[in-house]
Structures are given as structure tokens and as C-alpha cells.
Amino acid sequence: MTTWISRRLGASPAERGSLGNASCPDLFELNDGRFAVIGTDMTAELDAALPPDASRAAYERIVVITRETLLRAKDDIAGL
Template sequence: MQNTVLVTRRLGANAHGSRCYSPSACPNIFELNTGDYLAVGRDVTAYMRRLLPVDAGCAEDEAIVLLPQRVVVLAAPEILAA
């Protein structure tokens, strides 16, 4: 039987507000039933990969995602409480 990964909750305030770029583009942070987190944001991998510090990297199967500060600030209390 295959393990199913599910979104269990949104962290921070509901996205449909001041942090949305458009009705279909709202950065969010979600908690998964595995305990991991999922980030929805703007993919800036192509530009930022070369600007990472020398001791950081981004593998071919990874992406660098930009999250507005407000998204992280609103989600932080819930992340820290987990």
C-alpha cells in the first residue's frame, strides 16, 4: 500500500487577501500529514541559483521559491508551535 501525502492545514492567514498576486497566484505555506511543509511561491530558481552562498546548493530536482515576508511572518507562530 502506497503512503498518501495530504495537505492538513494552511499556516498563517488565508491567502485570499493582501498577499495574493492575482486570484490564482497566492503564496502559501502548508503542513502535510507527514510533518513536512509545502511552500507555494514564485519559482526564482533560474535567477537565484547562481547567487546562493558557496556553502548552499539547489539540486536539479529542487526549486528556489520566493515567499513574501508577510507569508512567512504570518506562518511563523504556527511553525514554531509545531
């Protein structure tokens, strides 16, 4: 099965004030029900800070998005 982006959740980076595409965190819903996140890879900085009941596989990364990105997607997420 081929995976593709079904839709953006929340406002586009331009709607959030990104003029030069230098800071473009984003959230997407995929056709198979999963979600894709564009954010800053902070795995090295946050890996040791994970709570004891959390873990990640070697192929997973801890990705950070801005608060505004998530809050602007709130209505789309609530409608899922």
C-alpha cells in the same frame, strides 16, 4: 503512503488581501511532517547567488514567498 495537506500555516491569501488569486503565496504542513510552499519560482535568478555551502538538486527549485506570508505564519511555525 499518500501525502496530503494537513493544514495551512498562517493567514489565507484572501486574509492577506488577494482578491483575484493573482498573488497567492502559501505555506502548508503535510501529513508526513514536511512542508509545501506555493511561491514564485526564482531558480534561474537566484541559483548563482546561493552561498558556497548551499546547493540544490536538479529536481529542486528556489521558491520565493512574500515577507507577509512568512510573518503571518510565524505563530503557527512557533507552535510546531
